[in-house]
Amino acid sequence: MSEKITTDKNETRLSLEQHIARALKRKRISQGYKISDVARIAELSQGMISKVENAQVSTSLDTLSRLCNAIDLPISKLFSDFDIGGRGAQHVKSGEGMEVVRTGTEVGHTYHLLSYRQGPIKRYEPFLITMDDASEVFPNFSHAGHEFIYLLEGRLLYRHGKQFYEMGPGDSLAFDAAVPHGPEQLLDVPIKLLSIIHYDNED
Structure with missing residues (x-):
């Protein structure tokens, strides 16, 4: 049938x-x-x-x-094709961001993508990242575009290239995402981090 x-x-x-x-x-x-x-x-x-x-x-x-x-x-x-009211806003309720699996991440390191529809060209990606395993070892991330991160909760040591930045709630960091970067050490868990990646698309 x-x-x-x-x-x-x-x-x-x-x-x-x-x-x-x-x-x-x-x-x-x-x-x-x-x-x-x-x-x-x-x-x-x-x-x-x-x-x-x-x-x-x-x-x-x-x-x-x-x-x-x-x-x-x-x-x-x-x-x-997702109906969000034509050119209107996209509202993602708390906890409804799509979970993303990123290469190299382990248990205790979760990404939620907060926006899905941006038109034919991907201009940015906003993530809510949660980390709750202080013993986790992180890989080096390197990708196109520029990234802005804002720490909502917890404390961590974040690396960008050869530089290290100790961050607490309310701290932010903006950088060239093509340079290897990522958390070096989780100092106070759980950690919640807002990450926005902007892509330099050229028509």
Whole structure:
């Protein structure tokens, strides 16, 4: 029996999880894939994919990227179709930022992406970072653009290149993100850090 998706023109605005679930399921079905096919290609469990398609879990960007690649759906297209009122504001409630898996991070080091839709060109990425394992060893991060960080809670020693900065609540740091950087030592946990990465896009 073929799968069908029904829509109601008078339905209320979808949450981000519901929007992702519906878009992924529609694309999968249009491509003629079964959940088992996507699971094999994306190297994810069928149970996980089923939960995502039924909006039962908040999906990490790593998992979402695998799913989109498996069904040939550009992840930028997925977010650009999210209804946030045309050119209006995007409101992300507390705790609803999408969890991001970044290479090199360990348990106790979590990123939540606070904004998803910015148009066809990615101009910036705002993250809320939480760290609660004082013994964690951090990798060197290096990426395009400039970064601004603002410490909300806790204390840490942050490195940028060969320089080290001890930071407490209310302290900020702005730097060239192409230079290796990252937390050197967590002095007082838990730590909450706002990080905004601005990309120097040239048309």
